[in-house]
Amino acid sequence: MLEFYAATTGMLNSKKAITECLKKALAGQPNLDCDLIIIHANMGHNFIDLISEAKRLSDGATIVGCSTTGVIGMDGPDESPRALGIMAIKGPRNEFAVAGIDTMVNKDPYTACAHLAEDLKNKNPDINLINFMPSWQDVFPTDRTIEGFESVFGKDIPVFGGCAADAMLPKTSFQFLEDQVLERGAVAIGFADPTLEYHLGVSHGHMAFGSPIEVTRCEGNRIYELNGQPAWKFICEKLDLPESTSFLETGELHALALELPEKIHEEFGNSHLVYASMIINKDGSLIYPLQIKVGTKLFWSRRDDKKIFMGAEYLGKRLHEKLAGKKPVAVFHVECGSRGSNYFNQTEREKLIRCVQVPLTVDQNIPWLGWYANGEFGPVGGKNRYFHFSVVLCTLIRINE
Amino acid sequence: MNNKAPKYAELIIRCENLQDQVLKFLRIQQDLSIAKRNLDKDLARLVSVQNYNQGAIHSDSIEAFAEITVESVLTTFELECSMFFLYHAEEKSLDLLFQLGLNETVKENFKLSLDWIMNHGGLNDLNVFIEEI
Numbered sequence: 001m002l003e004f005y006a007a008t009t010g011m012l013n014s015k016k017a018i019t020e021c022l023k024k025a026l027a028g029q030p031n032l033d034c035d036l037i038i039i040h041a042n043m044g045h046n047f048i049d050l051i052s053e054a055k056r057l058s059d060g061a062t063i064v065g066c067s068t069t070g071v072i073g074m075d076g077p078d079e080s081p082r083a084l085g086i087m088a089i090k091g092p093r094n095e096f097a098v099a100g101i102d103t104m105v106n107k108d109p110y111t112a113c114a115h116l117a118e119d120l121k122n123k124n125p126d127i128n129l130i131n132f133m134p135s136w137q138d139v140f141p142t143d144r145t146i147e148g149f150e151s152v153f154g155k156d157i158p159v160f161g162g163c164a165a166d167a168m169l170p171k172t173s174f175q176f177l178e179d180q181v182l183e184r185g186a187v188a189i190g191f192a193d194p195t196l197e198y199h200l201g202v203s204h205g206h207m208a209f210g211s212p213i214e215v216t217r218c219e220g221n222r223i224y225e226l227n228g229q230p231a232w233k234f235i236c237e238k239l240d241l242p243e244s245t246s247f248l249e250t251g252e253l254h255a256l257a258l259e260l261p262e263k264i265h266e267e268f269g270n271s272h273l274v275y276a277s278m279i280i281n282k283d284g285s286l287i288y289p290l291q292i293k294v295g296t297k298l299f300w301s302r303r304d305d306k307k308i309f310m311g312a313e314y315l316g317k318r319l320h321e322k323l324a325g326k327k328p329v330a331v332f333h334v335e336c337g338s339r340g341s342n343y344f345n346q347t348e349r350e351k352l353i354r355c356v357q358v359p360l361t362v363d364q365n366i367p368w369l370g371w372y373a374n375g376e377f378g379p380v381g382g383k384n385r386y387f388h389f390s391v392v393l394c395t396l397i398r399i400n401e
Numbered sequence: 402m403n404n405k406a407p408k409y410a411e412l413i414i415r416c417e418n419l420q421d422q423v424l425k426f427l428r429i430q431q432d433l434s435i436a437k438r439n440l441d442k443d444l445a446r447l448v449s450v451q452n453y454n455q456g457a458i459h460s461d462s463i464e465a466f467a468e469i470t471v472e473s474v475l476t477t478f479e480l481e482c483s484m485f486f487l488y489h490a491e492e493k494s495l496d497l498l499f500q501l502g503l504n505e506t507v508k509e510n511f512k513l514s515l516d517w518i519m520n521h522g523g524l525n526d527l528n529v530f531i532e533e534i
Binding site (some may be wrong): 014046080081082151209210211238240242251252253300302341342343345346388 | 481
């Protein structure tokens with residue numbers, strides 16, 4: 001039976017910060033020993049110091065995690081350069097497994113993730129939940145990334161998590177695996193505790209609008225033409241921007257929405273998925289996060305602050321109903337970096353996080369580890385998907401409690 | 402008054418024009434959001450500077466002052482490392498008193514020669530902030 005303990009800190013010195021986190025998380029425990037430590041750290045930290053000190057304090061613990069743009073705990077969000085969050089887990093070694101890939105650069109995401117999944121499965125064939133933390137720019141097309149996991153575990157395995165971030169620069173990312181810091185790699189945790197039940201949910205606050213934009217030439221997830229015009233040129237002209245504009249300069253305005261099947265609109269609280277193209281090629285083609293076909297209809301989208309807050313609250317309430325009165329034993333929370341300090345001030349960010357936390361925690365202290373990512377994974381409508389601008393929650397409850 | 406209903410093709414054009422207008426307004430909205438975000442960041446920085454002032458005034462030793470200064474520089478300006486040196490007049494060197502963000506191995510007896518700094522234009526660099534206390 002896995003037991004969960006979480007804490008966050010903004011302490012500046014990396015060794016002192018991980019010590020503080022472990023002490024806070026494991027307060028009341030006889031010592032700092034645990035079996036798995038999940039670490040999310042902002043880019044200001046010395047990752048080697050974090051890992052080595054965690055190993056020193058909890059000898060024998062498996063270390064896994066990734067770089068972020070900030071962390072979220074029960075005391076709210078922290079996007080300071082040295083924000084740190086951990087989830088310390090105690091329990092039998094046959095109830096979890098971790099695996100990693102040194103680098104995802106220039107690797108086919110399907111093959112890489114199938115290998116990662118095989119590694120997890122070989123270590124523990126009973127895994128029934130996967131927490132995935134890859135490099136953000138090496139997972140496209142993400143539908144193939146997900147299929148890599150599903151090729152080993154089947155389509156019913158929930159895959160949630162987020163792409164490691166680098167303080168929204170975005171240029172690179174780092175993953176932690178045992179005593180190694182990987183750059184543009186991937187790590188995954190498989191959970192196999194038979195006493196746990198998982199409830200996951202996703203929400204975003206973007207609205208699709210306007211007449212459809214047709215993909216008129218594409219290959220895989222690379223879009224060459226929209227409405228018969230070169231893709232990036234088309235977007236920039238519509239936004240009244242020069243074609244030399246980078247995707248970062250357009251903010252979220254270039255994000256194009258894809259319609260979801262109607263039957264899952266209610267569950268998701270939205271009729272569309274919205275994706276930014278974070279890679280623009282020199283020829284003006286876009287790397288869309290999913291594979292699409294010629295003739296696919298995409299839509300403009302706009303951020304709706306009211307919907308962001310309402311969606312977060314709706315998600316918290318919906319998950320709370322699923323818990324049927326049980327207190328979560330832990331919550332894993334992945335929030336898109338665009339819902340953080342790049343858009344909201346501290347007061348607004350705290351309010352947004354409270355929107356999801358209050359319905360779920362009812363002001364009880366629950367081990368809660370959240371982090372700001374560069375793309376999120378989670379299941380919606382019984383299907384694992386990739387998201388942008390979203391919040392993903394995974395609540396864990398004890399079956400017989 | 403012209404009661405003639407617009408044709409479908411005309412409506413499509415009007416709709417497209419309206420959509421283009423919406424996109425342009427969204428761009429303006431985004432620019433305003435960025436301006437708001439930058440103002441919020443500046444405000445947070447001012448609060449941080451104010452907190453530093455209060456902490457620094459109450460520090461009871463040069464070591465405590467160095468620590469609070471280094472920490473405040475890191476958090477206020479979101480930097481990766483920060484160092485506090487004391488000027489050693491006889492050796493004409495800057496001796497490290499406190500730092501955060503550097504590898505621990507460089508901490509011990511870390512000094513900067515004043516001659517080296519002057520030869521490398523450090524004192525004329527506008528980004529270098531030197532205060533005599």
